[in-house]
Each structure stands twice: as structure tokens, then as C-alpha cells.
Amino acid sequence: MAIIKVEIRTGAYYDSVILMQLQRSLAEQPGVTDAGVVMGTDANKDVLAQSGLLVPDAQAAGADDLVIVVKGESDSVVQAVIDKVDELIAARRSSGVDENYQPKSIETAAAMLPEAQWVLISVPGRYAAGVSRQALGLNKHVFLYSDNVSLEDEISLKTEAASKGLLVMGPDCGTAIVNGVGLGFANKVRRGPIGLVAASGTGLQQVAVRIHQMGGGLTHALGTGGRDLSEAVNAITARQGLDLMARDPDTKVIVLVSKPPSPKVADELVKAARSAGKPVVVNFIGYATASRRMDNIFFATTFDETAELAIRLIDSDEDFRNEPDISMFSPGQRYLRGLFSGGTLQYEALLILQHYFPSVYSNAPLDKKNKLEDSLVSVEHTVIDLGEDEFTVGRLHPMMDNDLRIRRLEKEALDPSVAVILLDVVLGYGAHPDPASELAPAIAHAIKIAKDAGRYLEVVAVVSGTDEDPQDMNAQIKLLTEAGAKVETSNDQAARYVSRLLLAIERSAKPPVEEKFKGVDLENFKKPMAGINVGLESFSESLSDQEAQVVHVDWKPVAGGNEKLAAILERMKQK
Amino acid sequence: MDIEKANAEATNRMMEARPVVIGMGKAIDVVPGMRDNLLMHAGPPITWERASGPMKGAITGALIYEGKAKNMDEAQKLVESGKIDLEPCHHHQSVGPMAGVTSANMSVYILENKTHGNMSYSNLNEGYGKVLRYGAYSEEVIERFGWMENVMAPVLGKAIELSGGIDIRAMVAEALHMGDEGHNRNKAGSVLFTKALAPYIVKATEDRDVASDIIKFMGDNALTILNPVMAACKGMVDVAQGIEGSTIVHIMARNGTDFGIRVSGLGDRWFTSPVGIPKGLYFPGFTEADSSGDIGDSTITESAGIGGFAMAAAPAIVTFVSGTPKDAINATMEMYEICFTEHKFFTIPSLDFRGTPTGIDLRKVVKLGITPRVNTGVAHKDPGVGQVGAGLVRPELSMFEEALVAFAEKYGI
Numbered sequence: 001m002a003i004i005k006v007e008i009r010t011g012a013y014y015d016s017v018i019l020m021q022l023q024r025s026l027a028e029q030p031g032v033t034d035a036g037v038v039m040g041t042d043a044n045k046d047v048l049a050q051s052g053l054l055v056p057d058a059q060a061a062g063a064d065d066l067v068i069v070v071k072g073e074s075d076s077v078v079q080a081v082i083d084k085v086d087e088l089i090a091a092r093r094s095s096g097v098d099e100n101y102q103p104k105s106i107e108t109a110a111a112m113l114p115e116a117q118w119v120l121i122s123v124p125g126r127y128a129a130g131v132s133r134q135a136l137g138l139n140k141h142v143f144l145y146s147d148n149v150s151l152e153d154e155i156s157l158k159t160e161a162a163s164k165g166l167l168v169m170g171p172d173c174g175t176a177i178v179n180g181v182g183l184g185f186a187n188k189v190r191r192g193p194i195g196l197v198a199a200s201g202t203g204l205q206q207v208a209v210r211i212h213q214m215g216g217g218l219t220h221a222l223g224t225g226g227r228d229l230s231e232a233v234n235a236i237t238a239r240q241g242l243d244l245m246a247r248d249p250d251t252k253v254i255v256l257v258s259k260p261p262s263p264k265v266a267d268e269l270v271k272a273a274r275s276a277g278k279p280v281v282v283n284f285i286g287y288a289t290a291s292r293r294m295d296n297i298f299f300a301t302t303f304d305e306t307a308e309l310a311i312r313l314i315d316s317d318e319d320f321r322n323e324p325d326i327s328m329f330s331p332g333q334r335y336l337r338g339l340f341s342g343g344t345l346q347y348e349a350l351l352i353l354q355h356y357f358p359s360v361y362s363n364a365p366l367d368k369k370n371k372l373e374d375s376l377v378s379v380e381h382t383v384i385d386l387g388e389d390e391f392t393v394g395r396l397h398p399m400m401d402n403d404l405r406i407r408r409l410e411k412e413a414l415d416p417s418v419a420v421i422l423l424d425v426v427l428g429y430g431a432h433p434d435p436a437s438e439l440a441p442a443i444a445h446a447i448k449i450a451k452d453a454g455r456y457l458e459v460v461a462v463v464s465g466t467d468e469d470p471q472d473m474n475a476q477i478k479l480l481t482e483a484g485a486k487v488e489t490s491n492d493q494a495a496r497y498v499s500r501l502l503l504a505i506e507r508s509a510k511p512p513v514e515e516k517f518k519g520v521d522l523e524n525f526k527k528p529m530a531g532i533n534v535g536l537e538s539f540s541e542s543l544s545d546q547e548a549q550v551v552h553v554d555w556k557p558v559a560g561g562n563e564k565l566a567a568i569l570e571r572m573k574q575k
Numbered sequence: 576m577d578i579e580k581a582n583a584e585a586t587n588r589m590m591e592a593r594p595v596v597i598g599m600g601k602a603i604d605v606v607p608g609m610r611d612n613l614l615m616h617a618g619p620p621i622t623w624e625r626a627s628g629p630m631k632g633a634i635t636g637a638l639i640y641e642g643k644a645k646n647m648d649e650a651q652k653l654v655e656s657g658k659i660d661l662e663p664c665h666h667h668q669s670v671g672p673m674a675g676v677t678s679a680n681m682s683v684y685i686l687e688n689k690t691h692g693n694m695s696y697s698n699l700n701e702g703y704g705k706v707l708r709y710g711a712y713s714e715e716v717i718e719r720f721g722w723m724e725n726v727m728a729p730v731l732g733k734a735i736e737l738s739g740g741i742d743i744r745a746m747v748a749e750a751l752h753m754g755d756e757g758h759n760r761n762k763a764g765s766v767l768f769t770k771a772l773a774p775y776i777v778k779a780t781e782d783r784d785v786a787s788d789i790i791k792f793m794g795d796n797a798l799t800i801l802n803p804v805m806a807a808c809k810g811m812v813d814v815a816q817g818i819e820g821s822t823i824v825h826i827m828a829r830n831g832t833d834f835g836i837r838v839s840g841l842g843d844r845w846f847t848s849p850v851g852i853p854k855g856l857y858f859p860g861f862t863e864a865d866s867s868g869d870i871g872d873s874t875i876t877e878s879a880g881i882g883g884f885a886m887a888a889a890p891a892i893v894t895f896v897s898g899t900p901k902d903a904i905n906a907t908m909e910m911y912e913i914c915f916t917e918h919k920f921f922t923i924p925s926l927d928f929r930g931t932p933t934g935i936d937l938r939k940v941v942k943l944g945i946t947p948r949v950n951t952g953v954a955h956k957d958p959g960v961g962q963v964g965a966g967l968v969r970p971e972l973s974m975f976e977e978a979l980v981a982f983a984e985k986y987g988i
Contacts, residue, residue, distance in 0.1 A: 011593045011689070012920055013748035018928060064745040100901060101908040104943050108912050560944045565976055568983045569942050575578050575820070575988060 031077035122535030144170025162517035192217020195251035197241035210307035229261035338383030413446035427465025440483035581820035586934035594810035599732030617675030618830025627831030632710025632958025633674030697806035734775035743807035756889035758882030808879035831870035855966010880933030
């Protein structure tokens with residue numbers, strides 16, 4: 001049975017066109033068979049009567065009364081529809097964008113262009129932090145062109161932004177490219193699979209244009225502001241940018257560029273980049289690295305080389321995600337023991353290892369603080385040069401005499417905290433005539449010791465020789481491999497291999513601390529650029545020229561720059 | 576304290592108020608606190624010494640009408656001697672356009688807010704040109720005033736009663752869709768008001784000529800509804816007064832010398848700045864040099880969310896400020912920036928029926944340095960001349976800043 005309900009709103013005048021539209025919306029609701037929305041004039045009541053909607057309640061309405069009559073299949077359906085009236089009326093009143101109106105506040109601009117993801121800020125520095133905070137409060141990313149923003153403000157803005165999944169590019173960020181749209185001073189660069197994160201404005205531009213000139217293109221080029229890689233700011237924005245590029249399926253190669261960074265922050269950023277699962281080209285000016293490559297990280301020293309490397313890596317079919325299998329190790333096994341006979345091989349291994357581990361102990365360390373107290377007793381990660389004088393007094397050099405290494409091998413194998421043993425086997429004239437004949441059984445013995453104790457011991461041997469050497473390198477390799485060693489012929493490769501293995505163990509033992517920031521919402525980030533511009537009008541014009549949506553704010557300082565009043569207004573926000 | 580909540584309450588009360596014209600009476604009989612020796616006037620408190628030309632003229636006219644003085648000298652003596660008191664209309668639940676001078680034996684519209692029960696009052700509109708409210712007090716002005724009081728008011732009062740009351744909120748909402756903004760343009764509203772009462776005016780008197788004269792006078796006067804609308808706005812904003820913690824500027828009023836505002840959370844304190852000179856169009860023969868300072872309680876319309884704030888609804892009058900319809904829209908857009916909310920019942924067709932900017936937020940005014948936009952008539956600076964134009968004026972920022980500081984002091988911010 002049909003139910004008819006009436007609601008009378010006294011003194012609410014609406015234009016008849018609005019009412020007809022509302023009536024249609026009501027009639028379209030599921031379960032509604034008919035609806036009438038009219039002002040209660042006699043003529044309108046006649047209309048209601050004709051469609052059988054003029055129930056006694058509606059009859060009582062006067063000319064100034066809004067009469068809402070809904071006929072439907074059940075009481076609850078009809079009531080639910082009547083309850084929706086305000087919502088339907090409100091839906092009609094969405095703020096119409098008025099392109100010619102220049103709003104005076106970011107809030108109004110945001111209401112006019114709700115799809116805006118970005119606020120571009122180029123107001124005088126002393127106001128920039130306040131405007132940025134407003135933008136973050138509205139959940140917008142910030143492109144902060146203004147300079148003279150204090151370090152404290154930069155840190156607090158970036159920290160707030162990161163916790164909300166928003167970026168603050170800057171302060172003093174002159175350029176960026178988002179979704180192919182240039183912000184600030186930006187070149188017109190082809191779109192492509194390279195993602196750029198830069199703490200250097202002209203560095204960003206130079207790499208971007210070289211990539212373009214070489215036929216490549218960019219997904220995005222994010223600026224971080226020149227202080228981002230300082231110890232104080234700790235690369236908050238660069239980390240977010242890196243994370244965004246790593247997650248962005250369109251970005252195949254990531255490029256990180258920075259003015260001279262804090263070495264500590266650079267190290268941490270490189271470490272974070274290792275988990276990107278994509279090749280990352282790093283060009284930190286003045287940042288010394290021992291090698292040109294570390295896993296998925298490629299170091300470049302000039303902008304040109306950076307661009308070249310990035311383009312070359314686009315087509316690389318290497319899998320940059322592979323993590324070594326560490327399932328065979330027992331809990332507690334986590335350290336490396338390196339037993340080198342060659343001093344410079346040991347030195348190179350230390351140089352490579354230092355990028356992975358802060359402390360590697362040795363009788364001949366890179367840094368004095370990592371010198372072993374007793375060269376005969378290993379500590380945590382230890383790499384020893386057995387060719388040092390202390391070991392060779394009264395005996396032959398370990399390249400000729402394996403005795404010392406064989407004993408040390410056994411000793412290390414007995415240590416339950418050891419996971420990997422790395423040693424070198426140097427062939428050639430003058431060296432031991434058949435080192436594998438002695439080392440292979442010792443390696444097999446060491447592996448067995450661990451196995452008997454319920455552990456797995458990885459032994460990596462670097463064989464340095466040629467197939468024409470008197471010892472016959474291939475025969476030596478065969479013996480060592482049969483004994484259970486993993487054999488490498490490159491010291492570099494071997495050192496990297498054990499580093500990655502041990503790093504994987506370290507990570508599994510101590511899962512990395514959750515990143516402190518919330519990831520940027522990629523889906524929203526990749527929507528067509530829409531921005532709110534506060535400050536230099538030319539930035540609005542250039543966005544318009546690039547066919548991005550933009551609303552320019554006719555900005556003035558809060559309370560006309562009156563600090564007392566501005567402070568009161570600020571405090572009122574807490575009330 | 577929660578400012579947002581307080582402002583939401585203040586503006587909600589303002590919007591939910593539904594003032595209805597229910598009758599007419601002599602001020603002495605109906606207006607609270609009215610007495611024989613009192614003249615109510617527009618704006619914040621004023622003395623004779625500081626009063627502007629039109630204010631002095633209107634005071635003189637009222638005292639002539641009351642039979643207490645014959646000319647301005649006598650009027651001045653009466654007021655300065657303290658025999659006649661001057662008090663703002665706003666202190667008596669009343670409002671008056673321009674000088675707003677209302678005396679004991681003048682008739683007033685009686686409005687009842689059906690939602691909250693409070694009453695509000697305003698005098699009758701005399702039409703354009705030389706009129707008392709603009710400080711004209713010639714014989715012709717006093718004579719017309721006499722007709723209005725003696726002939727029209729009794730019939731109109733009876734007609735209102737016969738009609739069962741006129742809902743002004745509903746009528747304003749309708750008029751906003753017909754090109755009115757409720758302050759400077761009231762053409763549509765005045766016709767609606769006259770149309771609504773005409774059948775009862777005819778019934779309220781035996782004398783067909785009187786009925787005809789009244790209907791013609793009301794219908795010809797495009798400001799007929801201004802006074803009831805102002806009283807309705809007064810009824811709306813009064814229920815927003817004194818909301819603890821609210822930064823809503825619920826009252827703006829000018830006396831020709833001072834522009835005054837009141838803030839909901841600051842009780843009945845006035846904050847004032849010197850009035851400005853309106854920018855606008857002048858009648859033939861007059862220029863800005865002839866203009867009096869800004870005057871009148873009619874800014875109550877802007878305070879309630881119409882008038883200059885609803886400019887987008889009334890593109891026809893942008894010519895007052897030699898603008899384009901686009902400027903009318905931008906005027907309203909700008910007022911959204913300093914208002915707390917959008918009106919539930921007053922909507923603007925050209926903005927896709929968006930509600931008018933409602934509830935001036937003191938915080939936003941000071942923050943953005945944008946003061947409310949006021950549409951206004953312009954009085955001649957000399958007593959006795961009357962209206963010389965119409966235009967736009969903005970109050971000074973300083974009183975808003977002063978009010979903000981007072982707010983911070985009161986609430987320990």
C-alpha cells in the first residue's frame with residue numbers, strides 16, 4: 001500500500017524552477033512513486049490535488065509555506081527521502097567557479113578549485129611559512145619558491161607535510177616538473193620514464209634538459225630546496241620523493257641530484273635508495289664513493305654523465321629487486337670474517353663494505369677507531385690482512401704458507417655469530433704451487449663444523465689468477481667449489497656479494513624502522529595539475545599557458561602585516 | 576571556548592529567525608523604552624554637537640512634527656538642554672533608514688520573530704527625494720508625513736492585521752530572485768509587499784479614494800518594503816547577540832558621524848570609526864562634495880546577509896558604482912571571504928543558488944583587511960536638502976581591529 005508523507009516548511013521561499021528540479025530528484029529516488037514540492041498557494045494545491053497528493057496536512061499549508069509531499073511504497077522509504085531534501089537542496093548550491101574572481105584567501109581559492117593538488121607560494125619569506133601552513137592545512141602539496149624561510153620553519157613544515165603524505169618542495173625551490181607541467185622556472189621537457197629528485201634548482205634543470213636533448217623524458221622532476229640534504233632537515237622531502245618515484249609504475253629510472261650534501265644524510269639516502277627496486281642514478285656533488293656502482297645505485301659525477309646513465313638504464317633488463325636468499329642461516333649468524341692474504345684486495349674489500357656497514361674491524365682498518373685490539377681475535381664484522389708484518393714474522397707470507405689461514409678458518413667457523421667467511425686465493429709465479437689442495441679441505445672442514453653445530457656457513461673465495469698460471473686457475477676453482485666455496489674471480493664482485501648477503505641478514509634480524517612519513521597519494525598526484533598560486537602572478541600565467549588549471553590568490557599579509565593582530569588571530573585558531 | 580561553534584550558533588540563530596510583520600502602532604505605545612522626550616536615531620550614540628547635517632535636519636523635523644519646536648535653533652536648544660534625549664534605535668529593538676529619527680508619535684511596523692519570539696520595529700518609508708529621514712523638514716515634507724501618520728498608518732495597520740501577517744524572510748528570499756538585494760534595490764520586494772497587502776487595504780477602509788491613495792503611494796515607492804526588511808533584519812541579528820565566544824559582527828550602523836559595529840561575543844559594546852563618504856551616482860546637480868558622511872541603520876541588511884552582500888542578485892544597480900554585472904558577482908564573491916557561512920534561505924540565482932554571504936566574521940575581516948561592502952543611499956551634507964544619490968561605501972578597518980583586540984582581552988587570548 002502506498003504511503004504519503006507531507007513536510008511543511010514555513011517561511012522557506014524557493015524559486016519554482018528549483019522546486020521542480022527538487023521534485024524530479026525526489027521522484028527519482030528508489031521506492032518513490034510520486035512527489036510534489038511546491039509553495040502552498042491555492043493554485044499549487046490544485047495541482048497537488050490533481051495528482052492525488054493533496055492530503056489534509058498539505059491542504060493546511062499557506063502561500064509562504066514550502067510543501068513537500070512524497071508518495072512511496074513504505075513509511076521508511078518515504079521518510080528517508082524526505083530526510084534527503086536538505087541534502088538535495090544543498091547539492092544544488094555547489095559553489096560555482098567564477099574564473100574572473102580573484103580570491104583573497106587560499107581557503108576561498110581552494111573552494112573555487114577543489115581539485116587543486118598544489119599551492120605555489122612566492123610571497124615574501126617572512127610570510128611564506130604561514131602561507132605554507134595554510135596550504136598544508138588544506139591538504140595541498142606546496143611548491144615553496146620563497147626564500148628567507150628559517151631552518152626551523154622548513155623542518156616543521158616538512159615534518160607536518162610528511163605526516164600527511166604531502167610534499168613541501170623548497171624553500172627556495174625555483175623549479176619543478178609535475179606530470180609534465182613546469183612549476184616556477186622550468187624547461188619544457190618531454191615526458192618519459194625517468195624520475196628526478198633534486199636538491200639543486202639549476203642541477204635539476206641541467207639534468208632535465210640533457211635528458212631531453214639525448215632523447216629521454218621525465219615522469220616528474222621534484223625539487224626539494226637546497227637545504228634538504230643538510231643534517232638538520234635530514235632529506236625529508238628527498239626521501240618522500242624517492243619513495244614516490246619508487247612506487248610510481250611509470251618511473252623506470254630514478255635520478256637523485258644534490259648540492260654538496262651532509263655525508264651522513266647522503267649515506268642514509270643512498271641506503272634508502274637501495275630498496276627502490278629500480279636503478280637509481282646518484283649525483284651528489286662532492287660526495288665521494290669508492291665505486292661507480294652499488295647494486296641498483298649508479299654514481300655519476302657530472303650532470304651530463306647523470307643524464308647519460310639514466311637514459312642507458314631505461315632499457316636495462318637487469319632485475320634490480322633481487323634479494324639474496326638467507327633462509328639457510330640460523331638466528332644469531334650475522335657476521336663476516338675476511339681472511340685476506342693480499343693487502344690491497346683487503347683494502348678494496350673494506351672500501352666496498354663501508355657503504356653497507358658503519359663499522360668493519362681490522363688489523364689494518366680504514367678508520368683507526370675500527371682497529372682490532374687483538375689481531376687474533378675477530379670482532380663483529382672483521383676483515384684481516386694476514387700479510388701484515390705482525391703475522392709474517394718468522395714465517396712465510398700467507399700467499400705461500402696457508403697454515404695461519406687454515407687455523408684461523410677453523411677458529412672462525414666455530415664462532416656461532418659468523419655467517420660468511422671471505423678469503424682470497426692469489427695464484428701466479430711465486431705463490432703457493434697448489435693452494436687449493438690445502439685450502440679446499442680446510443674450507444670443507446669449516447663448513448662441516450658449522451653444519452655439525454646446526455648452522456650454515458657461506459665461504460666465498462676470490463681466486464685471483466689466470467688459466468695460464470702455473471697453478472691452473474680452473475683446476476683451483478674446481479677444487480674450491482667442490483669443497484663448498486662460492487668462487488668469484490673479481491674481488492669487487494665478491495665483496496659486494498657478501499655485503500648484500502649480510503645486509504639482507506641484518507635487515508631480517510632487525511626490520512628497518514617504518515619510514516616516518518606517510519606516502520604521497522600517487523593517484524591524486526598523477527591527476528592533471530591544478531594549482532593555487534600565491535605571490536608572483538607570472539607563475540599563474542605560466543600554469544595557464546601549460547593548460548593547467550590555476551586560481552591566483554590576490555594575497556596580502558595577515559592583518560596587513562600588523563604583527564600584534566596576526567598573533568591574536570593565530571592564537572584564536574586554538575580557541 | 577569554541578569560536579567556530581559559537582559562530583555557528585550565532586549565524587544559525589540569525590538564519591532561523593523568521594520575522595513577520597504583524598501590525599503597526601505608535602512608537603510611544605509599542606517600542607520598549609520609548610518616552611515623550613526621546614528621539615531615536617540611526618547608528619551608535621550621538622550628540623547634537625557632533626551630529627551631521629542630515630541628522631540635525633531630521634531631529635528638527637521630528638521635533639516640528641511633535642510640536643515641540645518650530646525651527647532648528649529651537650530644536651538645538653531642546654536637545655542641548657537635555658530636555659530631549661537622543662538614543663540609538665538599536666537600543667530599543669528598532670532601526671531606521673538614513674537619520675532614522677523616530678519620535679514618540681510616529682508610527683512603526685511591529686515585527687515578531689516567530690522562531691524566537693523577539694519583537695523589532697521600524698518607522699514608515701516616505702519615498703524618495705526630500706524626506707525627513709534624509710534631514711529634510713520643509714512644510715511639504717511635514718505635510719506628507721502628516722498624511723502618512725493620520726491617513727495611511729491606521730489603514731495599513733488594520734490591513735496588516737487582516738492579512739494575518741507578512742513573512743518578510745520569505746518575501747526577501749523571493750525578491751532576491753527578482754533582482755533585489757534588499758538594501759538599495761527593493762523594487763520587487765516593494766511590489767510583493769504592496770500586492771500582499773492591497774486586498775486588505777481595500778477592506779480596511781470604507782473610503783475607496785484613501786485605499787487607492789495608499790496602494791498607489793506604496794506601489795510607487797520602490798523603497799516601501801525597506802523599513803519592514805530592516806526591522807526583520809534587526810529581529811534576526813538581535814537573537815545572535817551575546818553568544819559567548821562568537822566573533823560575528825552582527826550589527827553595523829552609522830549616524831552620519833560615526834560608523835559603529837557590535838560583536839556578538841562582546842555584548843552591547845559599540846566600536847566606532849569615522850564614517851566615509853559613499854562612492855556612487857549623484858542626482859542631477861549634485862556631486863560627492865555635497866555628500867554627507869555615511870548614515871543610517873540600513874547596514875542592518877548587510878549584517879543579516881543581504882544588501883551589498885547579495886549584490887550578485889541585483890546586477891541592475893551596479894550602475895551606482897559604474898560597474899558591470901560581473902562586478903556585482905565579484906562583490907558578493909568577495910563578501911564570502913569575510914563571512915562565516917552562507918544563508919540557508921537567501922539564495923542567488925546567478926551563483927547557482929548559492930546562499931548569500933552571512934555572518935561577518937571579525938577574524939576574517941582583520942586577517943584579510945577586507946571590510947564589509949555596504950550599499951547605501953547618499954544624503955546631502957546640509958540639513959533640509961535630502962537624498963542626492965546612492966552608492967557604495969566601506970567602513971574603516973580600525974574599529975574591527977579594535978574589536979579584535981577587545982575580544983582577545985575579554986577572552987584571555
